Amino acid sequence: MISAKKWRFKIEERSSVSNSRVLLTSILAILAALIIVGIFFQFYGVSAFKAYRLIFSGSLGSRFGLAEIVRRAIPLLLCGVGLTLAFRALFWNIGAEGQLLIGAVAATGIALFSKLPPFLLLPAMFLGGFIGGALWGIVPAFLKVILGINEVIATLMMNYMAIYLVEWLIHGPWKGPSARGFAYSDPFPPSAMLPTITGTRIHWPTLIIGLVISVLIYILIVHTKSGLEVRVMGENPEAARYAGINPLKVTLLVMLISGGLAGLAGVGEIAGIHQRLLGPTHISMGYGYTAVIVAWLARRNPLAVIFTSLFFALLITGGDVIKVSLGFPSQMINVFNGAILFFLIGSEFFLRYRISFIGRR
Amino acid sequence: MNKAEDYAIELRRIVKRFPGVIANNGIDLKIRRGEIHCLLGENGAGKTTLMRILYGLYQPDQGEILVNNQKINISSPRIALQHHIGMVHQHFKLVPTLSVEENIILGLDEGTGPFTNFRKVRKRISLIANQYGLSLDPRTKIWQLAGGKQQQVEILKALYREVEILIMDEPTSVLTPQEVEKLFTTLRFLVKNGLTIIFITHKLDEVMKVSDRVTVLRKGKVIATIPTQETDKETLARLMVGREVIFCLKKNPVKKKEKILEVKDLHVLNDRGLPAVCGLSFELYGGEILGIAGVSGNGQNELAEVLTGLRKLIKGEIYLDGQDITHCSTREINKLKVAHIPAERIRVGIVPTLSVSENLILNKYFYSPFSRGEFLNYKAIKENAQAMISEYQILTPHYQIPVRILSGGNIQKIILARELSCDPRMIIAMHPTYGLDIGATEQVRQTLLSQREKGAGILLISEDLEEIISLADRIMVMFGGKTMGILEGENIDLERIGLMMAGTKYRGEKM
Numbered sequence: 080m081i082s083a084k085k086w087r088f089k090i091e092e093r094s095s096v097s098n099s100r101v102l103l104t105s106i107l108a109i110l111a112a113l114i115i116v117g118i119f120f121q122f123y124g125v126s127a128f129k130a131y132r133l134i135f136s137g138s139l140g141s142r143f144g145l146a147e148i149v150r151r152a153i154p155l156l157l158c159g160v161g162l163t164l165a166f167r168a169l170f171w172n173i174g175a176e177g178q179l180l181i182g183a184v185a186a187t188g189i190a191l192f193s194k195l196p197p198f199l200l201l202p203a204m205f206l207g208g209f210i211g212g213a214l215w216g217i218v219p220a221f222l223k224v225i226l227g228i229n230e231v232i233a234t235l236m237m238n239y240m241a242i243y244l245v246e247w248l249i250h251g252p253w254k255g256p257s258a259r260g261f262a263y264s265d266p267f268p269p270s271a272m273l274p275t276i277t278g279t280r281i282h283w284p285t286l287i288i289g290l291v292i293s294v295l296i297y298i299l300i301v302h303t304k305s306g307l308e309v310r311v312m313g314e315n316p317e318a319a320r321y322a323g324i325n326p327l328k329v330t331l332l333v334m335l336i337s338g339g340l341a342g343l344a345g346v347g348e349i350a351g352i353h354q355r356l357l358g359p360t361h362i363s364m365g366y367g368y369t370a371v372i373v374a375w376l377a378r379r380n381p382l383a384v385i386f387t388s389l390f391f392a393l394l395i396t397g398g399d400v401i402k403v404s405l406g407f408p409s410q411m412i413n414v415f416n417g418a419i420l421f422f423l424i425g426s427e428f429f430l431r432y433r434i435s436f437i438g439r440r
Numbered sequence: 441m442n443k444a445e446d447y448a449i450e451l452r453r454i455v456k457r458f459p460g461v462i463a464n465n466g467i468d469l470k471i472r473r474g475e476i477h478c479l480l481g482e483n484g485a486g487k488t489t490l491m492r493i494l495y496g497l498y499q500p501d502q503g504e505i506l507v508n509n510q511k512i513n514i515s516s517p518r519i520a521l522q523h524h525i526g527m528v529h530q531h532f533k534l535v536p537t538l539s540v541e542e543n544i545i546l547g548l549d550e551g552t553g554p555f556t557n558f559r560k561v562r563k564r565i566s567l568i569a570n571q572y573g574l575s576l577d578p579r580t581k582i583w584q585l586a587g588g589k590q591q592q593v594e595i596l597k598a599l600y601r602e603v604e605i606l607i608m609d610e611p612t613s614v615l616t617p618q619e620v621e622k623l624f625t626t627l628r629f630l631v632k633n634g635l636t637i638i639f640i641t642h643k644l645d646e647v648m649k650v651s652d653r654v655t656v657l658r659k660g661k662v663i664a665t666i667p668t669q670e671t672d673k674e675t676l677a678r679l680m681v682g683r684e685v686i687f688c689l690k691k692n693p694v695k696k697k698e699k700i701l702e703v704k705d706l707h708v709l710n711d712r713g714l715p716a717v718c719g720l721s722f723e724l725y726g727g728e729i730l731g732i733a734g735v736s737g738n739g740q741n742e743l744a745e746v747l748t749g750l751r752k753l754i755k756g757e758i759y760l761d762g763q764d765i766t767h768c769s770t771r772e773i774n775k776l777k778v779a780h781i782p783a784e785r786i787r788v789g790i791v792p793t794l795s796v797s798e799n800l801i802l803n804k805y806f807y808s809p810f811s812r813g814e815f816l817n818y819k820a821i822k823e824n825a826q827a828m829i830s831e832y833q834i835l836t837p838h839y840q841i842p843v844r845i846l847s848g849g850n851i852q853k854i855i856l857a858r859e860l861s862c863d864p865r866m867i868i869a870m871h872p873t874y875g876l877d878i879g880a881t882e883q884v885r886q887t888l889l890s891q892r893e894k895g896a897g898i899l900l901i902s903e904d905l906e907e908i909i910s911l912a913d914r915i916m917v918m919f920g921g922k923t924m925g926i927l928e929g930e931n932i933d934l935e936r937i938g939l940m941m942a943g944t945k946y947r948g949e950k951m
Binding site: 302303304305306307310311314315317318320321322323324325 | 748749750769770771772774780782787788789790791792793794798802803805806811814815816818
């Protein structure tokens, strides 16, 4: 019990939390973030009301806007679903960005140099991208379980390694002779390009993969032995040890999948949108970082990621709109993301505890 | 007023209830000024609760507190400190990366504005340290200090705050024997300088050595307050455990037949890399309960962890049903039908956020019918939960409710149900009734006895002598990681056990 000078409050742990309360709390957290960002808009000399109207009408109000939302949701979905699994095991994977880039590198290597028959090229790129991301993901898993190295630091540092690897490749060995001095690789052969829905940039095969995988990961978490092990380890590592669960096996599995899915996102961006390897900030725009918030807003539920990734895709698309029409810096979207994560984490307290007012002393 | 009636503290009819237990049931306690007063009792007797009330960490449901003959309401440790009452907790509340002086002044306002006047602080610390015979370099970081020195910092911290009444909660549990001697010297010095000390313990030796008077608590009530000189260890042991101790639960004699567990020359290290079990050998037979008694921290935890594969041993051999399990993993040992009822049931035995039904299969989800291939079979999991809930009388609103909202007794029933439902060959039970109310305690004991009837070998590790004496067929006492001997049948005797717990080896009939 905490008592202020005059007002007295009682803070009690809730025995259970209903889904509707989770939803309501999340919505309130988002609203609070929107208000804070609105204040920033005002500082910029733009009415918050006008800015929000532009964000929503510019993204939701046209076929082009809607299509942009969906195509931006694809990498967020793949990365976010993987992160829900890692977060369930209490493995704080902040490295989806790097895992995505390595997936893109692997896909590029296969697309440009593999000499595979055309019908095998795309499947091989997806497979290679998954393996690349997974390898990038299991390194910090090993480091954590065997050497006790904090995974937040390790995954974050490996992002920079991935970024500089891509930079080196496009300035060095993979710099395309046909790129006329730009830091690009050569364009992919046509058989390495993903089909898109006509008139949009939605590379639908990746979208379908993402949707199917979010269902599969849900089934994995809720209905399988491995999923139970993940949950037990995440909720009480001591009990996991006591029950004979091997922490290395669980952590490796989780990061293999989490990294691999981020790798698939990288393949999608490369083969669906850019069709060549280019600068790391052009490939990803921080999808791997935004996906952390996507997974968190989904409360680590892979099915909910479908919706939260669309929501953040809307914010990114809307951010593009106000960038163009109001001349805002593109970093505005990061302010958004930060504010939302801040309020979401803060709102956890209200989910776990009930605060009641017991009157004046 | 004559000196004998000058009370520093007077507690009157203190009652404190927790869900399902009465921790303090009408306690009266008078502490004389300038004495070392021991509060003696087993785990769960209510010692710590009572002192937390005095230090303002808990509020009593009923009763009153008098400090220096004035009735006061101690609503927080801050108020307690204002009345010069301080407490040294069993687990130190120090910041390891800060220095001694920084820890001592933590939370105080020493100096002007944002600046701390460390010269003044240091001068005062060394003054107090000299006065009470403590030697500490104020600039050392806490993590560089051994347990005994850290405790001195805690004491110094209290003295710095001008504490006159010092509560020490099981202060020796983290100390080496040499450090204990040093602590006792310090305490005597403090008392000589006018302090009053309340010393919480469950160790008889310490009571005899250090205290002026002793109050024995049992099950939330004061049993007696006696001047230490007028009593002895045996009397205290009897008071602490209760006269009615050896009420026998109905037991059939052991048919000693098959050897279930054989431990040969076991050596194990503790978390700090020091020897915890040193050359332990014993055997456990089917259909018997082998009680392992001993003051906590004498290797019992490490023994249980080694036997369940949670800790690696450095030397020795372990056989289960003749099979070498010395280097088996937890999962492998579990599959050989070894049940483990862990000491810390909430931290280790369950996953608080998972449901009752999932917790009931925590270490058997990989068996049919709970899973088929990689997939969990929720129908079987549900049926198992419903069967267990009715068989073990687990009080829960639903099998899908998260376990964390259940009471301690029901959580223990869940662990028992899970561990014992597979017809175990061996059961390792640690403090299985610790903190449970009488009804739940009774049920747990009956369950263990019925497993014994079925022929399981049971290793009962407990600090509760009453429990061990009423359940065990043989009693092994551990001290310093070694066995002090095994008592059986008529040799089982509380005083003898008490002496063995203090490190006397048992050799045959006479001691």
